[in-house]
Amino acid sequence: MLRVLREHNGLKKCEIFSRINIEIKEIEKVLRFLEDEAVIFNEGNQFFATPKDYVYNENTYNELKQIKRNELKQMQELLNTKECYSKFIVNCLDDDTAEECGKCSNCLGETIFDNNIDLADMEDAQRYVNGLIIRFSPRKQWPNKKYSGKTAIEFINQEGVALSKYGEVGYGELVKRDKYENQQFCDELLGKSVEVLKNIIKVNNITALTFVPSIRSNIVKNFAERLAKRLKLEFIETLWKKDAVQQKFMQNSAYQCDNAFNSFYIIDGVNIPKNILLIDDIVDSKWTLTVCGYKLMDNGAEMVFPFALADSSRSEK
Numbered sequence: 521m522l523r524v525l526r527e528h529n530g531l532k533k534c535e536i537f538s539r540i541n542i543e544i545k546e547i548e549k550v551l552r553f554l555e556d557e558a559v560i561f562n563e564g565n566q567f568f569a570t571p572k573d574y575v576y577n578e579n580t581y582n583e584l585k586q587i588k589r590n591e592l593k594q595m596q597e598l599l600n601t602k603e604c605y606s607k608f609i610v611n612c613l614d615d616d617t618a619e620e621c622g623k624c625s626n627c628l629g630e631t632i633f634d635n636n637i638d639l640a641d642m643e644d645a646q647r648y649v650n651g652l653i654i655r656f657s658p659r660k661q662w663p664n665k666k667y668s669g670k671t672a673i674e675f676i677n678q679e680g681v682a683l684s685k686y687g688e689v690g691y692g693e694l695v696k697r698d699k700y701e702n703q704q705f706c707d708e709l710l711g712k713s714v715e716v717l718k719n720i721i722k723v724n725n726i727t728a729l730t731f732v733p734s735i736r737s738n739i740v741k742n743f744a745e746r747l748a749k750r751l752k753l754e755f756i757e758t759l760w761k762k763d764a765v766q767q768k769f770m771q772n773s774a775y776q777c778d779n780a781f782n783s784f785y786i787i788d789g790v791n792i793p794k795n796i797l798l799i800d801d802i803v804d805s806k807w808t809l810t811v812c813g814y815k816l817m818d819n820g821a822e823m824v825f826p827f828a829l830a831d832s833s834r835s836e837k
């Protein structure tokens with residue numbers, strides 16, 4: 521980051537994002553840290569390097585690390601302590617005058633909350649989780665102006681749908697298992713997808729289904745073919761993918777968008793239907809679906825409906 525800032529006389533945050541392949545949150549942390557160390561400063565909305573050299577204070581950082589490790593250890597000890605919980609915590613905060621509270625489970629010698637789970641409740645919870653459908657709004661802004669001369673995206677996807685949260689109880693678990701262990705998505709996921717998509721197809725006059733291609737595996741293509749058959753939609757290959765670094769290694773929007781934009785292309789001469797479903801297995805930054813949808817609409821589609829088996833993004837969409 522310092523090298524990049526030194527090469528330029530002032531950079532805005534978004535200009536830094538497009539030059540460094542690091543998560544935005546991390547970049548912001550580093551910026552704050554470097555500002556505290558006075559090796560950079562911030563004026564208006566730009567960041568500049570100062571003439572001061574950055575010195576790595578190894579001893580200080582190690583001491584801080586040790587303090588944090590001790591705190592973590594105390595938290596782990598708290599889980600297993602037989603002492604009064606309240607007293608234990610107050611002692612950790614350097615107050616040794618605390619007395620036993622008389623109210624916690626250790627003082628009372630009995631559990632306060634029931635640990636037994638009712639089977640019927642478990643089934644209810646399972647049903648609830650399986651009924652969760654994640655809807656994600658389409659991206660409307662490019663990270664910068666280099667794609668179409670402005671930041672507003674001209675062709676925007678329809679609202680997207682994901683069946684599950686990746687890896688979580690229920691369908692999310694199946695997606696993870698099938699992707700890495702079975703190389704084929706199971707019929708249970710197919711059935712649920714059919715159920716969720718039926719109505720969307722009817723309401724929006726969708727006639728065809730396409731998918732996000734992959735170089736490494738045919739798992740999405742295979743699923744999309746089966747899905748099209750079950751939904752009685754035309755199955756159509758519209759996109760091809762150039763070999764590129766996997767999207768999951770792109771750490772921020774500028775890189776994710778760029779990587780997707782330069783990886784996916786429309787197959788020459790393909791006739792793209794007006795209203796089309798776009799299938800992928802996992803949605804994270806949404807840039808792959810955004811870019812594929814954009815290119816489909818730039819080549820004849822009118823409405824693109826993204827659908828993914830699971831959503832793996834960490835933040836709310």
Ligand SMILES: [Zn+2]
Pocket residue numbers: 603604605606607620621622623624625626627
């Ligand atoms: Zn107590």
